[in-house]
Amino acid sequence: MKPSSLVQLAGPCALVALVGGVGSFTSIATAIYFETAIVSVAIVVALYVFVGNSGVLSFGQISFVAVGAYVAGIMTVPVGTKVGELPTAFPLLRDHSVGNATSFVLATAIGAVYALVAGVVLMRLSGLAAGIATLAVLEITNNVLTEWTRIGPGAGTLSSITETTGLLQASVGAIVVIAIAFAYQHTRYGRQLRATREDPAAAQAVGISVHRQRLWAFTLSGALSGFAGALYVHQIGTLTANQLYLEQTLLSLAMLVVGGAASLWGAVLGALAISGLDSFLGQAESGINVGFHLDLPTGTRLVAVGAIMAATLVLRPSGLTGGREFSLRWVVTLWRRRQVA
């Protein structure tokens, strides 16, 4: 691999490490926002592996995050606590507990299997139809997680999940996801899928199976989403079905689109930027002091995120990064431009 392409990997990883490093010098209360931002990077990069590389929209990826979060969350709650909190759950879930590392493996596996099963059906559809049909997956997942008390807390909340995701685990996890996404897009499969994104007809003409490549990416994206779900649940410590539903779908898509959906660097940058903004506005809705007292009405957060996302799409559809990967030249140009200005 050429050194220039390793820079494309090093840039995003260094940025995540930097955010983690800066976060470790802040108070415990502030560090949470840094953790949230880094976990968002993992979720958005997992989404990017499918949406960015294939150019097909998916509303379904958050359901893979949700099943990952459920498995990792439920399986790490100690057995003694679970009998009280999840009395109706299947014995397999209720009477067994696993460690932190195992919960990540389980979450990744279940994300992959679920995505593969859904993908086998959905990836046969044409791009736009597939995107819309992924809504069916999201709805089914949310409905089952909300209603079925044999696999989780149902409409209630499962708290008392061990919060193992600190800044270190979040950063390492996010960097692992980034590295896998990077490795994938440089494989033969990744390149074939990107070819179908640019021109489906030409890609088919040179013998690429659009269906198979999309299915691969959908499954890998599902695996990474499950993994990101485990990171998420171990950071937040509680679990309700509606945490990982339409609103999270909107946020993740906004992060991807604002950063620039066609590049890994865009996914990372967008996730950090929008997550920062989202955390800030969330705070401002309950009132904070930023030199003056700022108290925004409830709902401002989503208005801002929705408006920024729509404005980005209208004014700069390729996002902040313009769909380009990180490169040193980009940094140098940015630096020179600042010097001139």
Added chain:
Amino acid sequence: MTLGAVDAQNLVDALGQGAIYALMAVGIGLVFGVLRLVNFAYGQLVMGGAFAIAYASRAGWPTWAAILSCFGVVLGLSLAMELAVFRPLRTQSPAVMLVATFAVSFLLQSVALLVVLEVQGQLGVPAAAVAQLQQAVTIGGVDVRKVTIVSLVVAAVALGALALLLGRTTIGLQMRAAATDFTTARLLGVSANRVISIAVLLSGLIAAAVAVLLTARQPYVQNDFALLDTIVVLVGVVVGGIDRLWTATLGGFLIGFASGVINGALPTDKSAYLPTVLFSLVIVVLVIRPAGLFSRTGSSSVERV
């Protein structure tokens, strides 16, 4: 597990639901035809209309004025959406346009939440103006709510009028031409802005009618009004076949009808699983016919070029 009874009562309710979803599918399909744009924010047009009715009834306006204000608000919103979002995005890929309308949908929902919380201090507003449509009349031993009859009539009239417009007028011909091949249609002198504006306006008119019907069915208006309905209809449109207007419409009708029937067939303690059963059925259908139930080719794995 015992199944609930699917009787005439059920079928009538399901027909009403199917009629409303068919209308929404036409509204979405009309714009898709000329713009290749799937409007996720269609439900928020309906929501806007529902809030208009709700606030009009709070202000004590008569029913006709409430309905008129609903049409005004929805048409205004449609045109604003066309100017601010659709028009600048016209040359983008369908995926970009879909994600943009997804953003607009949440933007409008959040704005509605902001406003209603500020004005009302609570999440929703009751809409009494069209509540008399909830009353039932008994026809042949079956209780039929007036709203069901009105829905069927409105759907039949709207679809008939639309068929005439598309089939018998110049602008209808132009719209069909634009839906088939936009570039060639423009070369032959079809005005893009005119065709698109008219499609958006028609789609808005239908959204307003849907707002009236849905408000009669669920007379408490919140910011997520019609959100789930839109998701169901969008999936229904894909099941029917998104490429042609009539297959999309039929898909919308079928998913509404199926939803009504399943709702009656599920035992009461399982009725919360309606979305799961409905969307699982959708997936089964898509396994068998990935290009849509009513597609001619049976399978098309890749977009038209």
